[in-house]
Each structure stands twice: as C-alpha cells, then as structure tokens.
Amino acid sequence: MHIALDAMGGDRGTEEIxxxxxQAVCRLGxxxxxxxDQAQIEKALKVQLAALKNCDAVEEHTFTGxxxxxxxxxxxxxxxxxxxxxxxxxxxxxDSSILVAFKQLNEKHVDAVVSAGNSGATLAxxxxxxxxxxxxxxxxxxxxxxxxKKPLVIMDVGANVDCRANHLYQFAIMxxxxxxxxxxxxxxxxxxxxxxxxxxxxxxxxxxxxxxLLSSGMNYIGNVEGRDTFQGDVDxxxxxxxxxxxxxxxxxxxxxxxxxxxxxxxxxxxxxxVGYLLTRKAYANLxxxxxxxxxxxxxxxxxxGSAIICHGRSNSRxxxxxxKVAAELARNNMNDHISNLLAKDQTLSANLSNxx
Amino acid sequence: MHIALDAMGGDRGTEEIxxxxxQAVCRLGxxxxxxxDQAQIEKALKVQLAALKNCDAVEEHTFTGxxxxxxxxxxxxxxxxxxxxxxxxxxxxxDSSILVAFKQLNEKHVDAVVSAGNSGATLAxxxxxxxxxxxxxxxxxxxxxxxxKKPLVIMDVGANVDCRANHLYQFAIMxxxxxxxxxxxxxxxxxxxxxxxxxxxxxxxxxxxxxxLLSSGMNYIGNVEGRDTFQGDVDxxxxxxxxxxxxxxxxxxxxxxxxxxxxxxxxxxxxxxVGYLLTRKAYANLxxxxxxxxxxxxxxxxxxGSAIICHGRSNSRxxxxxxKVAAELARNNMNDHISNLLAKDQTLSANLSNxx
Numbered sequence: 001m002h003i004a005l006d007a008m009g010g011d012r013g014t015e016e017i018x019x020x021x022x023q024a025v026c027r028l029g030x031x032x033x034x035x036x037d038q039a040q041i042e043k044a045l046k047v048q049l050a051a052l053k054n055c056d057a058v059e060e061h062t063f064t065g066x067x068x069x070x071x072x073x074x075x076x077x078x079x080x081x082x083x084x085x086x087x088x089x090x091x092x093x094x095d096s097s098i099l100v101a102f103k104q105l106n107e108k109h110v111d112a113v114v115s116a117g118n119s120g121a122t123l124a125x126x127x128x129x130x131x132x133x134x135x136x137x138x139x140x141x142x143x144x145x146x147x148x149k150k151p152l153v154i155m156d157v158g159a160n161v162d163c164r165a166n167h168l169y170q171f172a173i174m175x176x177x178x179x180x181x182x183x184x185x186x187x188x189x190x191x192x193x194x195x196x197x198x199x200x201x202x203x204x205x206x207x208x209x210x211x212x213l214l215s216s217g218m219n220y221i222g223n224v225e226g227r228d229t230f231q232g233d234v235d236x237x238x239x240x241x242x243x244x245x246x247x248x249x250x251x252x253x254x255x256x257x258x259x260x261x262x263x264x265x266x267x268x269x270x271x272x273x274v275g276y277l278l279t280r281k282a283y284a285n286l287x288x289x290x291x292x293x294x295x296x297x298x299x300x301x302x303x304x305g306s307a308i309i310c311h312g313r314s315n316s317r318x319x320x321x322x323x324k325v326a327a328e329l330a331r332n333n334m335n336d337h338i339s340n341l342l343a344k345d346q347t348l349s350a351n352l353s354n355x356x
Numbered sequence: 357m358h359i360a361l362d363a364m365g366g367d368r369g370t371e372e373i374x375x376x377x378x379q380a381v382c383r384l385g386x387x388x389x390x391x392x393d394q395a396q397i398e399k400a401l402k403v404q405l406a407a408l409k410n411c412d413a414v415e416e417h418t419f420t421g422x423x424x425x426x427x428x429x430x431x432x433x434x435x436x437x438x439x440x441x442x443x444x445x446x447x448x449x450x451d452s453s454i455l456v457a458f459k460q461l462n463e464k465h466v467d468a469v470v471s472a473g474n475s476g477a478t479l480a481x482x483x484x485x486x487x488x489x490x491x492x493x494x495x496x497x498x499x500x501x502x503x504x505k506k507p508l509v510i511m512d513v514g515a516n517v518d519c520r521a522n523h524l525y526q527f528a529i530m531x532x533x534x535x536x537x538x539x540x541x542x543x544x545x546x547x548x549x550x551x552x553x554x555x556x557x558x559x560x561x562x563x564x565x566x567x568x569l570l571s572s573g574m575n576y577i578g579n580v581e582g583r584d585t586f587q588g589d590v591d592x593x594x595x596x597x598x599x600x601x602x603x604x605x606x607x608x609x610x611x612x613x614x615x616x617x618x619x620x621x622x623x624x625x626x627x628x629x630v631g632y633l634l635t636r637k638a639y640a641n642l643x644x645x646x647x648x649x650x651x652x653x654x655x656x657x658x659x660x661g662s663a664i665i666c667h668g669r670s671n672s673r674x675x676x677x678x679x680k681v682a683a684e685l686a687r688n689n690m691n692d693h694i695s696n697l698l699a700k701d702q703t704l705s706a707n708l709s710n711x712x
Contacts, residue, residue, distance in 0.1 A: 083554065148616055158551060161559040195514055195601035198439065203517040203598045226606030230613030242559045243599055245551035250582030250603055254610050257586030260504055261645055265638035275634025282621035282628045289617055 001028070001327040004101040004110040005319070007036030007044075008079045009117025011312045017116065018044040020319025025070045026055035028324055029063040033110060036097040038075035045071070076100045079117075082312070086120030090128055098122055102129040105305045112326035114297070114319065116310035123159055123300065130305040133335055135342045138167045139302025140241060141309060142175050143248050144295045149232025153179045154193075156238075157298060158245035165208035168192070168238045172218055173345060174301040175236040177337040182295075182328065188235035191224030193243060199223060205240060213238075217345050255290060296322025299329060301338065306330040357384070357683040360457040360466040361675070363392030363400075364435045365473025367668045373472065374400040376675025381426045382411035384680055385419040389466060392453040394431035401427070432456045435473075438668070442476030446484055454478055458485040461661045468682035470675065472653070472666035479515055479656065486661040489691055491698045494523045495658025496597060497665060498531050499604050500651045505588025509535045510549075512594075513654060514601035521564035524548070524594045528574055529701060530657040531592040533693040538651075538684065544591035547580030549599060555579060561596060569594075573701055611646060652678025655685060657694065662686040 003024065007017050018041065021032040034041050049068070055061040063070070078096040080089040090099055098121050101113045106129040115122050119141070132139055140156035155175040160167060172190050179188040192209055194202035199210050199222060206223070213220040224234050226247070239247070266276040288294070296318045297310035306329040308322040359380065363373050374397065377388040390397050405424070411417040419426070434452040436445040446455055454477050457469045462485040471478050475497070488495055496512035511531040516523060528546045535544040548565055550558035555566050555578060562579070569576040580590050582603070595603070622632040644650070652674045653666035662685040664678040 148613055161551065193602060195517065195598055195605070203596075206598075225609075226602045226604070227609040227612075229606055229609050231609070239602075240559075242551055242562075243602055246549060246582045246595075246599055246603065247606055248582070249551070250585055250606055251610055253581075253583040253585045253587070254607055255614065256583075257504055258611065258614060258642070258646070261642050262638060265641045266635060268638070268641075272635045272638045275631045275636075275638070278631025279622060279628045279635060280631075282618060282624070282631070285621045285624075286614070286617050290614070 001331065002031040002033065002110045003323050003326055004033050004035055004104045004113045005323065006097045006101050006113070006115035006117050007034040007041050008097040009115045010310065010314050012315065014040045015044040015047060016314070016316050017319055019048050019316035020314075020323070021071060022048055022052065022067055023058060023316055023320040024323040025067050026058035026061040026063050027320065028327070029070075030323060030327060031070045031072070032323065033072045033074060033104065035074045035101045035104070036076055036079070038073060041073050074100060074104070080121040082118050084118060084121065086118060086124040089118070089121050090124040096121075099125045099128070102126055102307070105307070106130050111330040112306035112308070114308045114310060114322045114326050116297070116312060116314045116319065119158060119309050122307065122309050126300055126303045126305070126307055130303050133302055133304055133338055133342075135339070136170055136174070136302040138163070138170065139300060140171055140174070141298045142178055142301050143244060143298050145229065145251065146290045146294075147230045147232035150183050150185065150235065151295070152229065152232070152235060152237060154237045154239065154244050154247060155301065156241035156244050157248045158241045160241040162242070163205060163240035165205060165212050168205070168209040168240065169212045169216070170302070170342075171238045172213060172216070172220075172236060173341050174338050175238065176218055177334065177341055178299060178301060179235045181332050181334055181337065182325065183235070185235050187219040189221045189233070190218050190236045190238065191221050191228070191234040193226070193237050193239035194223035195225065197223050197225060209238070293318035293321060296320070296325055299325065304335060306334060357468075357687065358387040358389065358466045359679050359682060360389050360391055360460045360469045361679065362453045362457050362469070362471035362473050363390040363397050364453040365471045366666065366670050368671065370396045371400040371403060372670070372672050373675055375404050375672035376670075376679070377427060378404055378408065378423055379414060379672055379676040380679040381423050382414035382417040382419050383676065384683070385426075386679060386683060387426045387428070388679070389428045389430060389460065391430045391457045391460070392432055392435070394429060397429050430456060430460070436477040438474050440474060440477065442474060442480040445474070445477050446480040452477075455481045455484070458482055458663070461663070462486050467686040468662035468664070470653070470664045470666060470678045470682050472668060472670045472675065475514060475665050478663065478665050482656055482659045482661070482663055486659050489658055489660055489694055489698075491695070492526055492530070492658040494519070494526065495656060496527055496530070497654045498534055498657050499600060499654050501585065501607065502646045502650075503586045503588035506539050506541065506591065507651070508585065508588070508591060508593060510593045510595065510600050510603060511657065512597035512600050513604045514597045516597040518598070519561060519596035521561060521568050524561070524565040524596065525568045525572070526658070526698075527594045528569060528572070528576075528592060529697050530694050531594065532574055533690065533697055534655060534657060535591045537688050537690060537693065538681065539591070541591050543575040545577045545589070546574050546592045546594065547577050547584070547590040549582070549593050549595035550579040551581065553579050553581060565594070649674035649677060652676070652681055655681065660691060662690060
C-alpha cells in the first residue's frame with residue numbers, strides 16, 4: 001500500500017504529519033509519499049528520524065527495515081490555506097500540495113490520499129482529478145462516531161449543505177457499504193435523522209427521503225432522533241451535510257464542555273481531587289473510546305478513489321490511523337462495492353425521477 | 357400568580373405533576389389550577405398531601421397556609437396522547453386538558469400554562485386560543501442549554517421544521533428578549549448556527565439570514581459553530597426547528613452516553629470504584645449544572661401569553677421550575693418586550709419583503 005500524504009495540512013504543522021507517516025511505515029509497513037514544501041518536510045524528517053533511529057522504537061511495529069526506503073517526497077510550491085475559498089484555490093493553485101496529492105492518486109502512483117488541510121479544497125481537488133463514481137450525484141464525507149456499541153457512520157457531515165432526497169438516499173448506500181467494510185456489519189441498520197420517530201415527522205427533505213428509503217433494499221429502520229445516536233442501535237445515519245456537520249461539531253463541543261465542567265467540580269475540594277486521581281485511568285479509557293484519532297478522520301465517499309480528511313488538530317496517531325483506514329478502503333475496492341450496490345438497488349433509478 | 361397546569365402530560369403520571377404543583381404553592385406561593393381527569397387528580401392530591409401535611413415539610417417554602425387553598429382543579433374528559441397528530445387532536449378533542457388550559461389563559465383566569473404533554477398539541481392549542489403576537493409570523497420553542505458560563509438560548513428547537521430567513525430573524529428577536537429577561541443579559545450576543553465561522557458559509561437559509569441579521573439592531577456576532585455552543589461566549593443561537601431539535605436531542609443523547617461509558621469504566625477495578633465514590637459530589641454538581649429540570653422546560657415564544665413545554669420525563673422539581681419561569685415571563689410582560697423590539701427594529705419591515 002502506498003499513500004499520498006498532504007504534509008502541509010493540519011494545525012500542528014508538518015512535523016506532526018511526518019511523525020504520522022513514520023508511524024504508518026513502522027507499524028503498517030506502508031509506503032508514504034509526503035507532498036509539500038521540500039525543505040520543511042526534510043527538516044521535519046530529520047528531526048523525527050534523529051529521535052527515532054529505526055522502527056524498533058515504535059510500539060507494535062511490523063516493519064524492521066530503513067524507514068527512509070518507504071518514505072518519498074514530492075515538492076510543491078503552494079498551499080491552500082484554511083480560510084480560502086476551495087473552488088478558487090483549486091482552480092488557481094495548480095501546484096498546491098492537496099491537488100498534487102490527488103493527481104498522484106489519479107495517475108495510480110498511490111492507492112489513497114490523506115489530508116488534514118482545508119476540507120472543501122480536498123473535495124474540490126478530488127472532484128477535479130479522480131471524479132465521481134458513475135451514478136453518484138453527490139459524493140460526501142462520512143463521519144465516524146463512537147457509541148456504546150459499534151461505531152456509527154453519519155453521512156453527510158459537511159460536503160453538501162443543501163440536499164435533495166436522492167442525495168440522502170445515495171449517502172445511505174455509500175455509508176452502508178463503508179460500515180459493512182470497516183466495522184464488519186453484514187446488514188448495517190440505516191436510520192434517517194429526524195425529530196420524531198414516526199415516519200411522518202420531519203422536514204420536507206426527511207419526508208421525501210423516508211419514502212425512498214422505505215422502498216429500498218437497504219436495512220432501513222426508519223427515523224432516528226439525536227437521542228438514539230450514541231446508544232449503538234443504529235449503524236448508519238443519513239442527513240444533509242449542514243445538519244451532519246452541526247452534529248459533528250456539537251458533539252465535540254459538548255464533550256469538551258462536560259470535561260471542563262467536571263474538572264471545575266473536581267478542583268473544589270481535596271476529596272474529589274483524590275477521587276479524580278484514582279479514576280484517571282477510567283477517564284483515559286473514555287477519552288480513547290471517544291477519540292476522533294481512533295479512525296483518524298472522515299472518509300470521502302463517492303469518488304473514484306480512496307481519501308480521508310483528517311481533523312485539523314490531528315496528532316500523529318490520528319494521521320497514522322487515517323492512513324490505515326484509507327489503505328483498507330483501497331485494498332478492499334470500496335468504490336466497486338458502492339457501484340455494485342448502486343446497480344443492484346433498482347429502486348433508485350425507478351424512484352429518483354418521481355421524488356427529488 | 358396563577359398557573360394552569362396540564363395534569364395529564366408527562367411520562368411519570370399525574371402524581372409527579374401534582375407534586376410539582378404542591379412545591380410551586382409551598383415554595384413560590386403561587387395559585388395552581390390542575391386540569392385533567394378529576395378522579396386521578398384528587399387521588400394524586402390525596403396521596404401527596406397525606407405524605408406532606410403542610411408546607412413546613414417542603415425545603416425553602418415561603419407559603420405557610422393550607423396548600424389546598426391555592427390548588428384548584430378543572431375536570432376534562434379527554435387527553436391528547438403523545439403519538440397523536442397535534443392539529444387533528446386539537447380540532448377533535450374540545451375537552452382535552454391542554455386545550456382547556458389554554459382557554460383558561462385566553463380568558464385571563466390564569467397567567468400562564470405549563471404542560472409536559474404532546475408539544476405539537478401544546479403549540480396547536482396556543483395557536484387556536486391565545487394566538488400569535490401581532491407581527492410574529494412563526495412562534496417557536498426556545499431551548500435553554502447549560503454552558504460553562506451563563507445559560508444559552510437556542511431557538512427554534514422544534515416548532516418550525518422548514519423556515520425562511522425572516523422566521524430565523526424573528527427567533528433572534530424573541531430569544532434575545534427572553535435571554536435579557538431571564539438571565540439578565542443587557543445586550544444578548546446573537547449567533548447564527550452554521551458550519552463555518554465566515555459569513556459566506558452555510559446553507560441557503562443561513563446565508564439569507566446572515567444578511568438580515570447583519571443589518572439589524574441586535575448584538576449579532578455572526579456565524580457560530582456547534583463547537584462554540586457550550587463555551588458560553590454566545591447568549592442566543594438561532595436555527596430552524598429541525599436543526600435545533602436535533603441539537604437538543606443529540607446533546608441529551610451524548611451526555612447520557614458519556615455518563616454510561618464512564619460508568620462502565622469505573623466498574624472495571626476497585627481503585628476507580630473508590631475514586632468514583634470520592635467524586636460523587638462532583639458528578640452530582642455536574643448533573644445539576646446540566647439538568648433540564650433547572651429551568652423546567654422550554655418556553656413558547658411569540659404567542660399572546662406565557663407557556664412552558666416541559667420535557668416528557670419531567671420530575672416534580674422540573675414542573676415547579678417551569679411554573680416559576682412561566683410566571684416570571686407573565687409578570688414581566690415578556691410579550692410586550694417582544695412587541696416593542698419588533699416595532700423598534702425597522703430593518704425587519706424594510707428587509708423582509710426583499711429576502712424571504
């Protein structure tokens with residue numbers, strides 16, 4: 001497996017990204033091409049490899065050769081900044097790291113792309129290079145959420161802010177294929193995010209999507225509410241990218257706030273301070289269970305190729321895990337699964353012309 | 357202050373509601389009219405008052421007379437069930453507890469209505485009886501969320517699933533008036549829920565609303581993301597009722613799931629079990645800080661009268677607090693404040709015809 005990694009994305013700088021690349025080489029044995037400013041990358045590599053020497057120092061390593069043999073670099077002169085308009089940036093910055101990464105994928109020099117940079121630019125670069133799977137009208141971003149049982153996939157979490165019913169229908173197909181592949185769920189239970197459990201409840205988009213999903217071949221369990229999200233009783237939830245992105249960020253914000261509030265409470269007296277020390281391991285475990293770094297990022301689904309968008313604040317572990325998931329999608333021909341599901345699902349072609 | 361309380365709503369039954377009414381009498385000295393099945397109410401009153409004797413047994417009581425002097429009842433023969441279609445139910449069930457409660461308000465026999473029953477039916481009953489404030493096109497439900505600082509008001513959290521920009525604009529006016537009154541915030545900071553902080557980001561609804569709010573006289577701070585929600589740096593967030601309801605239920609679901617996960621972790625060994633015992637007070641405080649019961653429920657804003665919708669699983673404390681907030685809205689003529697803000701805000705009339 002060979003992954004193109006955007007070395008210029010992420011809030012923590014190139015060194016953190018490079019560290020993730022080294023971990024991917026040592027632990028997974030993959031090849032990584034770092035794309036970005038050559039001088040910055042070489043400097044980061046030098047620092048990281050000086051600290052490490054060889055893979056023996058990396059926990060759970062499987063590769064024992066020379067790390068540098070599996071890391072290559074491509075110099076690019078431009079970067080798409082976080083605030084930039086994605087479409088403009090991709091049009092103008094022909095030598096940006098993210099666009100060059102996707103060109104590598106399009107030319108089959110690599111198997112997948114991973115980036116922690118501007119999400120919109122990543123989508124735009126994918127659209128411009130590898131393009132959409134035939135029959136998919138709107139590729140999207142699938143978010144992976146922790147639950148009390150198996151992880152939950154919510155799609156779309158930000159690529160498509162204004163959607164029609166057939167888009168949500170296709171999200172259900174794509175997210176089901178992803179859930180099946182990554183979490184080994186034979187028939188993922190698909191729920192439609194709404195504000196009431198009865199099929200008649202919701203906004204216009206939800207009502208139309210409900211009709212489409214009811215007549216599909218998917219394991220559709222009906223409307224689900226935000227309250228059900230984290231119980232683990234649904235494997236895939238579909239919604240438009242506006243609602244999905246709000247959910248993603250709200251969850252993050254609430255988890256952070258709860259931890260901050262608890263910390264304030266712990267500090268109030270000695271007894272609870274001591275209690276906190278005794279429960280630290282439990283907190284560390286909770287953090288691990290709910291850590292976005294566990295899966296590294298959010299996969300782009302619906303494109304002719306594998307790509308993962310990482311959280312801006314990704315650490316090296318998140319980058320490594322994103323590389324792992326991206327490779328898994330490529331190795332298992334995720335896109336073929338989506339194409340097959342699309343072809344099999346006759347409802348789609350029959351119904352899309354009626355409702356939309 | 358005199359409150360009409362729907363005795364038939366809520367998942368915990370009439371006894372819990374009646375207990376809330378008794379607390380309101382003892383602690384706040386208010387008059388409460390319980391509306392519902394007479395036999396059930398009398399039975400519940402008998403049980404609760406037998407346990408209590410007089411207000412001396414109620415913590416922080418201010419009333420010392422006979423509780424029964426301040427509790428009256430009105431018998432109704434019908435109930436709107438949770439699953440029922442609100443519009444149909446209110447049309448057909450002329451003698452339902454929720455409709456009779458609002459008729460009492462409309463005829464000025466009481467100052468406010470509190471119900472833990474079917475939210476849609478509560479809205480429909482309000483619309484049919486007291487009606488909308490002049491100039492308000494869509495009344496809505498304001499949700500109160502805990503943050504690290506002062507509570508945050510999000511509107512709408514479920515009354516209006518498909519909205520236009522002028523509706524969100526009016527939510528901002530109403531929620532600002534509420535935030536100012538209840539939390540004593542001179543110029544509430546108003547944020548527009550979106551998926552990016554720049555004004556250009558969001559769906560079509562958000563972009564249109566952004567323009568309206570920019571030219572308003574409100575303390576508009578621009579787009580906010582779900583991540584900011586719980587930090588306490590914004591006082592009012594506006595969004596459509598679909599997104600707001602998803603946020604409300606997602607927050608509930610996530611908080612429950614985090615607590616459940618922590619509990620699983622605590623059970624894993626003796627050390628963390630002991631640690632948990634030492635930090636129990638901190639948890640109890642966190643629970644109190646994030647408890648929906650603190651404000652009792654969600655106020656309906658935009659109607660010609662005060663009403664609070666309580667959570668289905670409200671306990672007696674939540675009912676008592678809802679009565680307290682409902683009375684506060686009535687006593688301070690909340691609706692006049694909204695009318696004044698509407699009249700003052702010239703932007704509204706000038707702009708609404710252009711964007712919508």
